[in-house]
Amino acid sequence: MLVYLSIVCPVYxxxxxxxxxxxxxxxxxxxxxxxxxxxxxxxxxxTESMIRHYTNYNAxxxxxxxxxxxxxxxxMKAGIDAARGKYIVTIDGDLQNDPQDIPLMLSRMxxxxxxxxxxxxxxxxxxxxxxxxxxxxxxxxxIRSSTGVQVHDYGCxxxxxxxxxxxxxxxxxxxxxxxxxxxxFQGAKITEMEVSHYPRINGLSKYGxxxxxxxxxxxxxxxxxxxxxxxxxxFFGTIGILTMLLGGGINLYLLTLKLMGEDIWGRPxxxxxxxxxxxxxxxxxxxIISEMLFRVYYRPEQVRSYQLKATEESGVxxxxxxxxxxxxx
Numbered sequence: 010m011l012v013y014l015s016i017v018c019p020v021y022x023x024x025x026x027x028x029x030x031x032x033x034x035x036x037x038x039x040x041x042x043x044x045x046x047x048x049x050x051x052x053x054x055x056t057e058s059m060i061r062h063y064t065n066y067n068a069x070x071x072x073x074x075x076x077x078x079x080x081x082x083x084x085m086k087a088g089i090d091a092a093r094g095k096y097i098v099t100i101d102g103d104l105q106n107d108p109q110d111i112p113l114m115l116s117r118m119x120x121x122x123x124x125x126x127x128x129x130x131x132x133x134x135x136x137x138x139x140x141x142x143x144x145x146x147x148x149x150x151x152i153r154s155s156t157g158v159q160v161h162d163y164g165c166x167x168x169x170x171x172x173x174x175x176x177x178x179x180x181x182x183x184x185x186x187x188x189x190x191x192x193x194f195q196g197a198k199i200t201e202m203e204v205s206h207y208p209r210i211n212g213l214s215k216y217g218x219x220x221x222x223x224x225x226x227x228x229x230x231x232x233x234x235x236x237x238x239x240x241x242x243x244f245f246g247t248i249g250i251l252t253m254l255l256g257g258g259i260n261l262y263l264l265t266l267k268l269m270g271e272d273i274w275g276r277p278x279x280x281x282x283x284x285x286x287x288x289x290x291x292x293x294x295x296x297i298i299s300e301m302l303f304r305v306y307y308r309p310e311q312v313r314s315y316q317l318k319a320t321e322e323s324g325v326x327x328x329x330x331x332x333x334x335x336x337x338x
Contacts, residue, residue, distance in 0.1 A: 013043065013094055013096070014041055014042065014043040014044075014115060015043070015097045015098070015172070016034065016038075016097075016100060017048065017097060017100070018030070018045065018047050018048065019048045019084035019088065019101075020056055020060075020084075021056070021078060021102075022053060022054045024054045026102055026103055026104050027047075027059040029104060030102055031070065033104075033109075034108045035067075037108040037111060038111065038112070044093065045069060046073060046092060047060045047071070047073070048073045049073070050080070050084040051076065051077040060072045073091055081183075081185050082182055082185040083181060085099055085180055086179075086180035086181070089175050092175070094172060096115060097169070097172050098111055098114070098167070098168070099166055099168050100166060101166040104210065105207050105209055106206070107206070110202075110205060111167075114167075114202055117202060118169055123198055124199070125170060125171050125192065125199065126169070126188075126192050126199045127170075127200055127201070128160050128162070128168050128189055128201050129167035129168060129203075130161050130162040130201045130202065130203050130204065131162055131165050131204060145164050148163070148164075149163050152187070158189050160189045162201070163189065164186060166185070167204050174192050174195060177195055184227055184231075186224060191231075242297070242300045244296070245295045246293060249288075249290065250289065251289075252286075252288050252292060253285070253289030253290065254289075255289075256281075256283065256285025257286060258282075259279075259282030260279075260283070262278075263282060
């Protein structure tokens with residue numbers, strides 16, 4: 010089956026939403042060569058059997074079942090990996106996103122070819138203000154200000170991107186919220202589009218205030234990747250050198266006092282100076298180890314454990330001036 014658009018929808022315990030979701034997508038996508046990939050993220054209810062009911066008679070609907078609950082990012086990655094379309098759309102399975110926005114986003118993507126990704130922006134979000142909208146607004150502002158990727162609604166799952174961009178996304182943990190940031194690492198051109206949003210009718214929300222700490226942790230990871238990817242020694246080395254200089258300065262000051270006849274034994278400052286020197290050395294070691302890991306990561310796969318001096322073939326004598334060595338991990 011020729012597929013032009015792949016719709017990826019991770020679901021977890023959404024048995025009451027499966028039927029209306031599929032019916033809405035089928036009614037909306039008439040005339041478009043599409044596939045709907047529903048990824049069951051280890052549901053404990055009848056979600057899988059509900060999806061299987063539709064896959065039995067509709068070849069456009071595909072089911073991917075994960076062995077357990079891996080989280081939305083992993084489920085989304087599984088769906089993207091299986092997608093066959095030129096364009097890929099991600100959408101929530103709770104009916105809060107409107108499938109009618111998908112053809113509009115696809116049309117804009119086709120007309121404005123300079124964009125690699127269009128991110129949905131919920132202009133009239135139907136969620137509780139205190140524990141959903143307010144934390145989301147704060148998180149969006151922090152991510153936008155820190156990364157420089159000007160997206161106003163990082164929490165909106167409804168997005169469309171070129172398959173070449175989507176397939177390269179490394180999604181795990183809670184990184185699905187940072188898809189625009191990950192895409193920007195690849196040089197993707199990103200824009201926004203206003204989309205509809207509806208209140209949840211069936212099932213329970215999988216989000217809460219406890220998710221904030223995970224978002225902050227992932228943000229720190231994104232900032233590190235953005236600034237120090239493939240040059241982590243600049244990060245760890247700078248901290249290590251500054252820490253060692255500070256500790257060395259303290260110890261030099263105490264040594265001067267010692268030479269002047271003062272007793273420095275047992276002073277907290279002596280312990281602090283020693284700890285700073287040790288910490289600085291550890292940071293430098295971290296930097297060296299991380300640089301070695303990056304070298305292994307970027308090293309070509311086919312490497313040899315020997316060095317060629319010359320080769321002879323059909324009377325042709327060729328010198329080899331470069332060495333090829335195997336990596337040791």
